[in-house]
Amino acid sequence: MSKFDLRGKNVLITGASSGIGKELAECFAKEGSNLFLGCHPSEKDTLEGWADQLQDKYAVKTATFPIDLSQEKGPENLHEAVRKSVSKIDVLVNNAGILAYGNFHEIPLERQELMIKVNAIAYFKLMRLFLPEMIAAKEGRILNVASAAAFQPTAFHAIYGGTKAFVQSLSEAVNQEIKGTGVKIFTLNPSYTDTPILKSGGFPEKVWWYKISGFSDPAVIARKAIKAFKEEKAVYIPGMINWFVHSILIRFVPRRLTNAISYWGLRARG
Template sequence: MTTALITGASAGIGTAFAQELAARKTDLVLVARSETKLQQLAQQLQDQYRIHADVIAQDLTAPSAAASVFDAVKQKGLNIDLLINNAGFGQYGAFVELDGAQQLQAIQLNILALVDLTHRFLPDMRQRGHGNIVNMASTAAFQPIPYFAIYAATKAFVLSFSEALWAENRRYGVRVLAVCPGPTDTEFFQEANFPSRLAKRAAQNYTSKEVVVKETLAALEKEASNIVPGAVSNQILANLSRFLPRDTVVNLIEPYFRKG
């Protein structure tokens, strides 16, 4: 039986990954801040699918978080066959007006924790000659987004980083996939404090988190380097900067995302 580690497993796409993988008889290591939510999810999946689910309660915005997660996995004697770096967050608003410490936390979670976890688990995968890493990016990775500047920039990093690792590790039997969802039926827009106007517009183009997960796992099997799951509108957004100058794209986006 294979084992998957999922960060941000207590809600949204992370929980959908856990549900789908458990249904496929994959053992799980569930990582998030809320131990209560993780324990409830682990118990549900173990009862329903007869798999084993371990829980690691860890705030990945802490500088030493990845080391703590890696050490906990090793203490449990587990090998991770599939690492899903799903945890992340963003905050809507003009960069100059947002809390600086919170923006640094977003960089810590979206980039540094992801890179650190990947660097710790990848060597074992290469040594065994097989493994899978899924890094959650976003359609925001394909162009700058005013009033969502840090989030879009971190996801651009995730996309570029993942594609580079895909090329580096294919011959070692390790598959790396960047996933770039558009608007998805989670609490993301509410938690990011998007204006209701933008949140409602995004909801009109939602892709279900279950579709995101299933299309991701299918793309992983095909050894793709990246995937933009869901609606055709996501593909249009992802490819917009290929056909227009970058300054034109960002000038078109700015009024759309501007508050008021």
């Protein structure tokens, strides 16, 4: 178990207005952490309402930052705004993400580029901006919300899977580089979870893979994620079947076959 006590720690979570990020905010509040919550500017009121509820219920400090991470200086602006309001961030949770489903050659190019900006560039920049301060403090944690999609090609959301594979590789490589500094980087790799992202970007009502992965509740994913975070699991895939498929089975199945199975599973189901 970690010696990293979350009580009184300052935790920054991006994309905290809904889904997994919203539930993670409550889990960190339950641990006694102060919350610095980011969201898309369109969700400003929703996030402020959620932050007030958490502050009243758990007696923690909260602050909100409605900043668009897809803007060229979005991550830099978030870093600056947060640092103006608090002397240091102890835990960075990179969580904000978007999705687009369909054939690669048909999804609008602007949407694909936006996805790379939010899911990959914002993650890398926020890591790059907060990590030196954590290393100087000899303490800190980064939790990157990647996906089970990070481990194999994902037909029909090829760019999405590509951004998650990027975050996975980046997280693991940098975590290795900074061993001994007191800072650690973890990834959370959920499979399909019932949140607004799956009702956006042309994602079908169901895909065949749900029969294997199941369809998780974001509150359950967040609870399990915090437990894994406290146990310092570097890569955490919630659910036994998902863990077995994406962590074990994948090593024994040829890449070509994995890709074909993934293609089969990610097709829309009636």
